Amino acid sequence: HEPQNSAPPRVTSMALTRPPATIQPWRGPLRGFSYQREVQPVIDKYCLGCHNGQPRPDGARLADLRGNVKLTDWSSVTPGNGGGHAGKFSVGYAELHRYVRRPGIESDFHMLEPMEFHADTTQLVQMLKKGHYGVELDAEAWDRLITWIDLNCPYHGTWGEEIDNPGKQRERRRELLKRYANVDDDPEAVPPAPAPVQPVPPRPPAVAGPLAVDCPGWPFDAAEAQRRQAAAGPQTRKKIELGNGVGLELVLIPAGEFVMGSAAGAADEQPLARVRIERPFWMAATEVTNQMYQLFDPKHDSRIEDKNTYQFGIHGYPVNRPEQPVVRVSWLEAVAFCRWLSAKTGMHFALPSEAEWEYACRAGSAAPFSFGDSNADFSKFANLADAKLSEFASDPFTVDTPLKNPSKYDDWLPKDSRFNDGALLTVQPGRYQPNAWGLYDMHGNAAEWTRSTYRPYPYVDEPVAESPSNVGRKVVRGGSWRDLPKHATSSYRLSYLPYQRVFNVGFRVVAPAAGPAAANKVALDASSR
Structure with missing residues (x-):
């Protein structure tokens, strides 16, 4: 971002040894990223079969992820909440963004750790990767969801659709962009709405293997756990001094057998297995x-x-x-x-x-x-x-x-x-x-x-x-x-x-x-x- 009147450098940098790389458009022409146009079709296809605003047969209500119903009860006491322009979201967006960990409006300005807000750290991606009720996203669906997360979960693709008409700023911005960047683009242009999609019913996940495993002597109660611990060695606790008055306390874990995994858990917790820990070991308390x-x-x-x-x-x-x-x-x-x-x-x-x-x-x-x-x-x-x-x-x-x-x-x-x-x-x-x-x-x-x-x-x-x-x-x-x-x-x-x-x-x-x-x-x- 050098000043316009600065002189060119006297040496050839590495960046000037080859022509500029052409930026490849992301899934279509240049446009504002709109949740309704870019993400909601993914939700419609993979989620609305269940998350459609209707109660389940047992009366329980799932998260409502519909994109064609707007919020009518928005209110906020958070400073900087946007006032009268705020809350213009769909009920589906308001629900889905809750499962994404992301920075606040004007958050910590210090240099972040790499991958600090990586999509893998969000509950949404974790649930889907673990096979949420048999849902399997295709590559494009994953790309759209993760791009949305990487952009900090935006909703509006333009100002003018739902927030406020930018008026003369719209043409002035376009004029300056063309003059100084040689780019002719209208950020307020509204692309066509995506074609409707039909929900894909999730396939019930296949049973991974045995959901019951025989393990004699398992499970056992707290009293038996403590008896086994006491029998595992003459000392069941010890403290290691690390220096500067800091210590690490260890407890003795006895050898034994148990059933690993969960019949009621996610698919990656199955099949169950009978596992034997061969020797006692110390573990930090x-x-x-x-x-x-x-x-x-x-x-x-x-x-x-x-x-x-x-x-x-x-x-x-x-x-x-x-x-x-x-x-x-x-x-x-x-x-x-x-x-x-x-x-x-x-x-x-x-x-x-x-x-x-x-x-x-x-x-x-x-x-x-x-x-x-x-x-x-x-x-x-x-x-x-x-x-x-x-x-x-x-x-x-x-x-x-x-x-x-x-x-x-x-x-x-x-x-x-x-x-x-x-x-x-x-x-x-x-x-x-x-x-x-x-x-x-x-x-x-x-x-x-x-x-x-x-x-x-x-x-x-x-x-x-x-x-x-x-x-x-x-x-x-x-x-x-x-x-x-x-x-x-x-x-x-x-x-x-x-x-x-x-x-x-x-x-x-x-x-x-x-x-x-x-x-x-x-x-x-x-x-x-």
Whole structure:
């Protein structure tokens, strides 16, 4: 953006050694990106078969994703809400955007982490990739959805259609664009509406394999879990000093067998498998905190979580306090921390495998959570998306002052409002009750890396080379403060690229309890293969 009267450079840059590359238009001629024209046809084709505004036979109502019905009840108390020009959206847009994590209107101006708002971090993409009721998008549908997310979920393609007539600005803008850029384009031109599409009924997903597996002695209650733990070794807890008064507490996890996966879960949680953990192992009682991690990498910053509104002077909600779990740390960095910790302590630390993680999380329970079923009150046990998340509708000029009487269009994050765990974001580990083996925050707070590469089930335990050349997606478990309970069960799986730093993902470590310094070997019952 050099001044018009600046002289040309005296040297030939690399960019001038070849002619300019022609920008390829995105799926048609140059035009404003309109949700109604670019995204709604995808919703009509793949979603309206169910999400059509009609109640289900059992009376339950699904999210209404219709694009031909406009909002009539818009209201907002958020500063800078647009006044009389605001709220001109379809009911479908107002519903769908809730499942996309994205920056606020004028958000943190600091340089973002690469992939900070990547589509994979949104509930919408996560649900669809896991096979939401058999929905399978084609390549163009994925491209349209992800482009919409990358553009920060716009709705209007022009000013003049629904907001305000730009008047003389329209012609003046076109005149200047043609004069200085040699581009003749009218940003207010309205392209033809797309042709109607017929909904594609989703195909019921095929049953992946056995949904019931025999495992004698499984499940078992908390008393039996503690008895087995006590029998696994003379010491069931120990603390490792890391320096500067910082310690890491470990708990002993006994060897044993369990059924891995969930018959009621997503397709990638099936088929079920009978899995045997061959040897006892130590597991960190809590997630690694910022304070612990900075002993390894003093420059790491878990940063802030973006507000859903203006951020004048207030950058967002802090998740970089010393006592909070470290986040925005990649799988590769977590592996490097384990190597550093091993060298520092003489123990062999690693990330847990998927099997180790789920076995330790369950602590004998076959229910969705270590503390109960899918409708259990989690507020004393887990930091998940609940009523407290309503405070994300907050005053943009303060760190955490909630808005008074926010509307549903101010308070839009998906949540389970039946319960309130008292935490808005991540909190200091140990605030909630542990499972039967003394592990805190296995459900919620921060999601956690495992050392396992993401693969379809049945589960297979294979050595994973901890090197930058291992580029397969890595499994994340446990859910976080931002996740609904159903996305934080003992069996729920997500995956990210090993170099990806994710806003709500941290980790905890494991180590062998005895024997050679090697990762636990996991055995699979032959009937589960």
